[in-house]
Amino acid sequence: MKNEMLTVAEAAKRIEAGDVMAIAGDESLLAQLPRGAWIGGTTVYFVTEEGGAVVRDKLFCTTFPKASGATPRHLWVDELPRIAEGYRPGGVTMIMIPAFSVAHSQFAVDGQTWPGLFDQPLAGWITGVHLDDIGKKAPKVFDGATGKGHDEGAVLLHVALPEGVTIDLDILNIFAQGDDAKLTFTFTEGGFAAKTARVNGTEVDLASYISENGIDTRLPLVANYAGALVNVSIQSVDVAAGEVKFYAPVVAGVEYRLANALGSYAQAFAQGAGEAGSGQYSCNCILNYLYGELEGQRTGRFTGPVTFGEIAYILLNQTLVRMEITDAA
Template structure:
């Protein structure tokens, strides 16, 4: 696969030549692209070869050069459980969902139970807008088959690969659960909002507890799912209302620990990535971009859109999702 920052004319030429692509950029640019084997999503934040940047005049395109076929597809909210019905016999699926949509919430809470969801690599991201435009413009997704933009539902690109080639999907999470003495949180119900939590065996109002203990809300809560660390990031703490809004849902009964504090975000990513990243698909979280002050800084060799949530089968926060194609059997 190949990652490129292209003008609208250059991206359009690729599409008209039959290239299979996922495209990220400003809505006005995406709206100019012709129909073809692509899907797109809105964002103006990127990690480029020169570092993090706001880019409004170009599109970030990932071309899947080894694809033998591809089918763009838009699903309404009620059709989300049918994601796997479009899976190719050998391939992977890209997905984009608009931030703050019903689909965003439904996929996050219910996606793990969708039939066949884990049967092949499913990678993608939650689309966004410039932070100054929150509440003024809706994040969008684009179905390349029709050229139509949507602010609800999900767009999918089902990609077929030749025999002997497989997609390897993984996440780079620079956070670790706190040590044994770190606070442990559990929640009585799942969701993007939490009022009550059990902390070290004591039931508390989470918002007031965070304020009283001066917890650093830039650090996510981290759960261990069978050896994979998954973050839940804190969006807003309203002590007066006694509520905490989250960027991903907590799961009932799962044990979360507050993440260990970091030194340098950029350094942590560079160390975690090593020399990897070239010729891989990747997307990075807007919270990493902001808290890590990534503007002008690189994160190893990875380039790609900065997003309002990452998808590697399930919704993730404060991670980098990466995928590469290789010879051999598929790996998750």
């Protein structure tokens, strides 16, 4: 795959030439692109070759040179369970969903139950806006088949690939489970917010528990799914209202632990990224960007959009999602 920061004119030329692309950038730029084999999503935060940056005048374009074809689709909320109907045999599907939308919530809570969702690599991200524009501008997704933007639903790019290629979809998670409190949630509390939790078997007011124990809310809750560590990041703690909000849903019955404290967030992320990333698709969480102080810093050789959530089959937080497509050995 090829990752580049392009002007609107440069990106449009590639689209008109038939390139298959996943594109990120400011809404005003995405709205100027012609129809073609692409999908797009809004963000102004990126990790570039020079480091993390806010970029408003260019588009970050990931091109799939090995693609033998691609079909862009926009699905409304009630159509989301049909995501896998567009899968191309042996291919990969890219997905983008607007932050704060109904689709965002539906995918996070119910996506794992949708038929065929895990039958091929599904990678993508939750689109966003500049932090100063939250509540003022809606995150958008763009469907290359029509060139139109949407603030609801999801856009998909079903990419066909030649036989023999290998698709490696993975995440970089710098967090490990701590050894202290074990947290579980009930079915009535499961979701993007919780008032209570069971901590080591005892029910507690979760907001008060976090406040009274001085828990660093930059550190996520971490669950172990058959060896894969999945984060749920804390959005806010309102002691007066007795509520904790999350950036992804907690799942009833799953055991979570608070992440181990990091000596230096930025250093831990830099060490985790190493020098990998060249020629790979990637997206990185806005929380990593903020807490890791990534502005002006590189993350190995990974470049890509900074997002309001990452998708590698399921919704993720505080991770870097990466994907590599290579020829068969």
